[in-house]
Amino acid sequence: MEKKELLYEGKAKRVFATDKPDVLLVSYKDDATAFxxxxxxxxxxxxxxxxxxxxxMMSLLEKEGVPTHFIExxxxxxxxVKKVSxxxxxxxxxxxxxxxxxxxxxxxxxxxxxxxxxxxxxxxDDLGDPLINSYHALALGLATAEEIETIKSLAFKVNTFLKxxxxxxxxxxxxxxxxxxxxSDGTIVLADEISPDTCRFWDCDTHEKLDKDRFRRDLGGVxxxxxxIMKRILGE
Ligand code: ADP
Ligand code: UDP
Numbered sequence: 001m002e003k004k005e006l007l008y009e010g011k012a013k014r015v016f017a018t019d020k021p022d023v024l025l026v027s028y029k030d031d032a033t034a035f036x037x038x039x040x041x042x043x044x045x046x047x048x049x050x051x052x053x054x055x056x057m058m059s060l061l062e063k064e065g066v067p068t069h070f071i072e073x074x075x076x077x078x079x080x081v082k083k084v085s086x087x088x089x090x091x092x093x094x095x096x097x098x099x100x101x102x103x104x105x106x107x108x109x110x111x112x113x114x115x116x117x118x119x120x121x122x123x124x125d126d127l128g129d130p131l132i133n134s135y136h137a138l139a140l141g142l143a144t145a146e147e148i149e150t151i152k153s154l155a156f157k158v159n160t161f162l163k164x165x166x167x168x169x170x171x172x173x174x175x176x177x178x179x180x181x182x183x184s185d186g187t188i189v190l191a192d193e194i195s196p197d198t199c200r201f202w203d204c205d206t207h208e209k210l211d212k213d214r215f216r217r218d219l220g221g222v223x224x225x226x227x228x229i230m231k232r233i234l235g236e
Pocket of ligand 2: 098099129175176197198212
C-alpha cells in the first residue's frame with residue numbers, strides 16, 4: 001500500500017490517502033492539546049503508544065463482535081484503516097464521575113455509578129464540541145435514528161468489554177470518548193482511537209491517574225503514565 005497525499009492534519013494525528021480509495025493511512029503524533037486546543041504541548045513517545053494501544057484494543061473489540069475501522073499496523077506510528085465518513089458525534093461513556101461531568105453537575109470526582117451513562121457532543125471545534133442529546137443530533141441531521149441506536153448499543157458493548165479488560169490490569173476505566181463512522185455501504189463501525197488521550201484510567205489501588213489528565217492538569221509524570229498503560233496492556 002502506497003502512502004499518498006496528506007488529507008487532514010488534526011491535533012493528534014495526520015491522515016493520508018493511499019493508492020486504495022477506501023483505505024487511509026493514519027500517523028500518530030506526539031503533539032498534545034487540551035481545552036479545545038488552548039493548551040498545547042508534546043508528550044514524548046505518545047504517538048507510538050496511542051497507535052499501538054488503539055490497534056490492540058480495536059483487534060480485541062473485533063473479536064468481541066464490534067466492527068472497527070482497523071486494518072493493519074504498519075509501524076510504531078502508522079496504521080491502515082478503512083476510510084469512513086465520520087459521524088460528527090463524540091460519544092462519551094462514563095462509569096465514574098470525573099472531568100466535565102463532575103464540573104457540570106457539581107459533584108466530586110470518583111462517584112461510582114450504578115450503571116454507565118452515555119452522552120453526545122457535537123464534534124465541531126468552532127463551537128467547542130457542545131453537549132447535545134439524540135433529538136438534537138436528529139434535528140441537526142448528524143445521524144439517523146437507526147444509526148444513533150446502533151451507536152448507543154455498540155458504545156455500551158465496548159464499555160462492558162473494556163471495563164472488564166482494564167479491571168484485570170488493575171485499572172478502573174473511568175470514562176472515554178468514541179467516534180463512529182460509516183463505510184461506503186452505510187455500515188457503522190468504530191473509528192478514531194482508544195488511548196490514554198481519549199480515556200480516563202485510574203489505578204484501582206492508588207487511584208493514580210494514568211491518562212491525559214496528567215497533561216491537562218499539569219500533574220507531572222505524563223510520559224511515565226502513558227508508558228505504564230502500554231506496559232500493562234502490551235507487557236512492554
Ligand atoms: P482532531 O480532528 O480532533 O484534531 P485527530 O488529530 O485525532 O483529531 O485527527 C484524526 C481525524 O481523523 C479526526 O477528525 C477523526 O474523526 C478522523 N478519523 C478517524 N478515523 C477515521 C477513519 N477511519 N476515516 C476517516 N476519518 C477518520
Ligand atoms: N474526551 C476526548 N476528547 C474530547 C473530549 C473528551 O477524548 O474532545 C474524553 C476524555 O479524555 C475523557 C472523556 O472523554 O476520557 C470525558 O471527558 P470530559 O467530558 O470529562 O471532558 P474533559 O474533562 O476531558 O474536558
